[in-house]
Amino acid sequence: MYTAIGYAAQSATTPLAPMRFERRSPRADDVAIEILYCGVCHSDIHQARNEWGIAVYPLMPGHEIVGKVTAVGSKVTRYKAGDLVGVGCMVDSCRHCEACAANLEQYCLEGPTMTYATPDRVDGSNTMGGYSSSIVVSEHFVVRIPVGMDPANAAPILCAGITTYSPLKHYGIKPGDRVGILGMGGLGHMGIKFAKALGAEVTLFTRSPAKADEARRQGADHVVVSTDAAQMQAVAGHFDFLLDTIPVQHDLNPYLETLTFDGVHILVGLIEPVDPALHAANLVMKRRVLAGSLIGGIAETQEVLEFCATHGITCDIEMLDIREINQAYSRMIAGDVKYRFVIDMATLTA
Numbered sequence: 231m232y233t234a235i236g237y238a239a240q241s242a243t244t245p246l247a248p249m250r251f252e253r254r255s256p257r258a259d260d261v262a263i264e265i266l267y268c269g270v271c272h273s274d275i276h277q278a279r280n281e282w283g284i285a286v287y288p289l290m291p292g293h294e295i296v297g298k299v300t301a302v303g304s305k306v307t308r309y310k311a312g313d314l315v316g317v318g319c320m321v322d323s324c325r326h327c328e329a330c331a332a333n334l335e336q337y338c339l340e341g342p343t344m345t346y347a348t349p350d351r352v353d354g355s356n357t358m359g360g361y362s363s364s365i366v367v368s369e370h371f372v373v374r375i376p377v378g379m380d381p382a383n384a385a386p387i388l389c390a391g392i393t394t395y396s397p398l399k400h401y402g403i404k405p406g407d408r409v410g411i412l413g414m415g416g417l418g419h420m421g422i423k424f425a426k427a428l429g430a431e432v433t434l435f436t437r438s439p440a441k442a443d444e445a446r447r448q449g450a451d452h453v454v455v456s457t458d459a460a461q462m463q464a465v466a467g468h469f470d471f472l473l474d475t476i477p478v479q480h481d482l483n484p485y486l487e488t489l490t491f492d493g494v495h496i497l498v499g500l501i502e503p504v505d506p507a508l509h510a511a512n513l514v515m516k517r518r519v520l521a522g523s524l525i526g527g528i529a530e531t532q533e534v535l536e537f538c539a540t541h542g543i544t545c546d547i548e549m550l551d552i553r554e555i556n557q558a559y560s561r562m563i564a565g566d567v568k569y570r571f572v573i574d575m576a577t578l579t580a
């Protein structure tokens with residue numbers, strides 16, 4: 231064990247504050263990492279404030295981690311000290327169920343161990359995330375940052391990137407498909423870039439008309455202001471796929487009506503009950519599908535990093551001093567970030 235520092239919430243109503251805590255010494259299959267950068271995901275806010283009702287305190291968020299390997303366990307074969315690596319939303323899973331065997335650890339039938347606020351499978355301790363100086367993770371859950379990729383820009387690919395890439399790949403998005411991205415924050419702006427790179431005609435649905443020009447710069451072909459009924463009506467029956475990153479309960483019905491027959495509405499932002507209620511006719515009458523998707527497996531996380539390197543896709547980031555993390559949360563809720571905060575861990579001092 232050794233002492234690490236990080237920022238954690240002690241309860242749902244207290245701001246994040248510095249905390250000292252113990253990290254384990256590397257087990258045989260572990261990689262110890264000095265964290266250089268960590269992205270700030272809206273899930274971190276949901277969890278720090280217990281908005282999903284599953285938080286465990288103290289809660290140290292952070293699952294878009296990039297850092298340098300400092301030590302490896304005796305059985306580690308893929309990494310050595312000095313390697314630039316990443317850790318995303320998961321740090322373990324059962325590794326033998328049908329989902330794990332299919333490289334879909336996120337759907338582990340026994341439940342994956344998340345990077346924070348989940349009991350470690352070996353010692354039962356509460357996992358602590360990447361708003362910290364270091365982390366120790368089994369090598370299976372570590373990915374390699376491609377040579378030449380900027381490490382700060384790479385961090386959000388570990389969650390915002392894989393979460394938007396995975397469903398677009400799963401549903402086979404191809405040239406000519408009409409894809410709508412709902413919400414342009416951390417996930418949404420990556421969704422635009424991936425859908426465009428896969429050849430789709432891309433439309434951003436936003437409640438923020440001021441984002442229209444910026445969305446086009448990100449690669450969107452069209453912008454629909456979702457609060458404008460006339461604009462929503464004008465795209466009725468138009469889309470093949472919608473990727474919904476909106477982080478709060480919202481009316482799905484007006485969006486479903488913009489899908490063509492067999493169209494698929496993929497939820498990634500919402501895990502609460504759908505409210506207002508879904509009009510089933512919006513599915514039944516057009517054989518539409520309402521779907522969901524959770525991050526992506528470890529192999530696919532490595533794949534999306536390579537995809538970004540090959541296609542020159544980067545995340546748009548604002549570098550953050552960790553001492554301003556609470557203000558950053560307020561700004562994210564106000565939609566005032568372009569488009570991902572990334573903590574520069576050099577600002578974390580004892």
Ligand code: NDP
Nearest residue numbers: 272273393413414415416417436437438477498499524525
């Ligand atoms: P951000 O806060 O960066 O962006 C969310 C965007 O949604 C905003 O920029 C805004 O876009 C839109 N939005 C925000 N509030 C509202 C509102 N009240 N009504 C309508 N639209 C709104 O969040 P992230 O991109 O980091 O995360 C998005 C969601 O995805 C979160 O709920 C997060 O927990 C979840 N998530 C899910 C994962 C999964 O595996 N399924 C993994 C990671 C995150 P605009 O101004 O353009 O409308």
Ligand code: ZN
Nearest residue numbers: 271273389390
């Ligand atoms: Zn996330």
